[in-house]
Amino acid sequence: MYKILAINLGSTSTKVAYYEDDVCVKKENVEHPSEETKQFSGIFDQFEYRMKVIETFIKENEINKEELDAIVSRGGHTKPVEGGVYRVNEEMLKQQASGLYGQHPCDLGSKIAYEMCKEIKAIPLIVDPPVTDEFQPEARLSGHPLMPRGSRFHALSHKATAKRYARERGVKYEDLNLIVAHLGGGITVAPHKKGRMIDGDDGLSGDGAFSTNRTGALPVGKLVDICFCGDYTHEEVKKMIQGEGGMMAYLGTSNVKKVEQMAKTDEKAAICLDAMIYQICKQIGAMATVLKGEVDAILLTGGIAYSDYVVGRIKERCSFIAPVVVYAGENEMESLARGALEGLRGREIIRKFEFAE
Structure with missing residues (x-):
């Protein structure tokens, strides 16, 4: 059984969920009032603020970080990449921090996943980031x-x-x-x-x-x-x-x-x-x-x-x-956890991000 922590940082919320394989055991959506977020001059200044929310979730739900296999975040903004599961590395974080390719709180999410994994066995991952680009030439x-x-x-x-x-x-x-x-x-x-x-x-x-x-x-x-x-x-x-x-x-x-x-x-x-x-x-x-x-x-x-x-x-x-088939809802947390699980199981390749500036 694989244990996965999924995090999804939005402009006004932090979503956190704990999965065992593809089963969601615990999840929480913490809203951030504008009067709290306006004190920060930029997205990356919110590191400690957002990290506290995630650490509180882990503590209150008695999740053992040492047992986690992956921490997966909604992906950030870099040079365009193929779709898939990527391991977060320094080059990815550098491009996200530059702001050259757009910026969103999800860029901070990648950094948080990376920092949290430094002292534990879990690997930091993102799945199908917003910069996924598979267009054919004429498009x-x-x-x-x-x-x-x-x-x-x-x-x-x-x-x-x-x-x-x-x-x-x-x-x-x-x-x-x-x-x-x-x-x-x-x-x-x-x-x-x-x-x-x-x-x-x-x-x-x-x-x-x-x-x-x-x-x-x-x-x-x-x-x-x-x-x-x-x-x-x-x-x-x-x-x-x-x-x-x-x-x-x-x-x-x-x-x-x-x-x-x-x-x-x-x-x-x-x-x-x-x-x-x-x-x-x-x-x-x-x-x-x-x-x-x-x-x-x-x-x-x-x-x-x-x-x-x-x-x-x-x-x-x-x-x-x-035929028209309906899958109502955002399903972002489930999508993140499923992508990480497929990578851990070896059904999808965990790719190395290696697009140099």
Whole structure:
């Protein structure tokens, strides 16, 4: 039996879970009030603050650190890498700390896992980090060489969902063609061809379907006009795209359940909800062409996949492509633990991060 500690650092929370093989024994989600986090000037200044939360979880649940086989964290931002399980090393931490490839609290998570493993037998791991890049060459061209398309989406969720579907059917992920749609605060759709995510949309920067608080793709000309009209700063436009876009911009809320209730009596809310679903379906259809119509299944995951209305509408439009299978919820902790377990069991290679600057 393998003993695994999974940690997932978000902007306002620290999630910790203890697994024995693939069974979650204990888990906790600690919220961090803004009045506490604002005292820190940067992500890495929160090291002791976040470490205290994790150490408290270990102590209160009487977990023996000496018996841990792995500490796995949600991966951070480095140069692009292939998907998989990686052992955290100094080079990885150096690139994450540089901020050159983006920065998020998950970068601190990798450092915490590394430091915790120094004095024990456990190995520090990350799984399918957000910089996972398996794009085929033609997917990288956007229309202008100064703005290449990059692989930036929910890689951990995508890979874990696809592998779960394959595992449940007794087949190999590498033998399937799948379309995975992560439906959460950000919405991303990607085609998985024989074990590789060969395309996908960057919901963070403005691509694909709009979501609860992100714009997705926008009319480029109108976006340029807004940028140069003089009414908005660079940061304000960025916030429009991520944080204050999508449903938030149209309806003033990012709560899908609330929007569903509003839609029963409010025509604007009904149109907005259906438009989001419509755009999701368009992306699924687009990715089906990438796979030349050879799609084994369409997989829906993320918090919005709990909505019977949303799922039902997607099935209406997309079931002709392939069967639609639902794995509702974020499932990040389970995905981390499962990836680490597959690596410890030798079913996946634990890769060495060796991309020098």
